[in-house]
Amino acid sequence: MSYFTNIIDKYPILKILSNRFVIVLIFFAIWMIFLDNTSYFDHRVLNKELEELEVNKKYYQDEIKRDEEDIKRLKNPDQIEKYAREKYYMKRDSEDIYIIEYEGDTIHEEQSKTKSL
Template sequence: MSRFQSIKLPKFIKNKFFIAFAAFTIWICFLDKTNLMYQYQFWSEESKLESQKKFFIKEIQQTKEEQQELLSSPEKQEKFAREKYYMKKDDEDLFIITPAPPANP
């Protein structure tokens, strides 16, 4: 008796449909170009991009609100120009005071 004839396998493992299904499953999960590892990487990249999309949509909305606020009043435009771009009137002097860098121990 050969060694392979003495091995008792369950009947469903000898079924040709089970063998085909098992081979297909192994191929799809591990050997295919778009296997499970790549699918997980694509999913994580997609979720990261979705969170970035939400962040940028929120930033765009905030910028639009600031733009509407600036366009509504000349006083706000002047305040914005003075704070962001250090603009001044002709008869003014502008002094920029920056905090000292922290001392390293």
């Protein structure tokens, strides 16, 4: 017993750490940070996922606004014809269309995407 009192006298921090309330508090903190289902690390992962979902939400809201503007423009028959000519390379019966592709051109990339679908 005197050995333990000598150690506690030599290191006063051990007196504080040997208190049962401190021991329970340390155990509780370790449990909540590392082991619990709602641990700190799980919350960090969930917060990162939430941030990614918010970024995706913003992106899709912007896409919806852009599509709504396109729909408003396409109510005009001239705009429908222009859109069909540019996007789907449609033509009138008496016309010939020549598509000139350059390296890295987006037209080539769009065609390869539509073919793979």
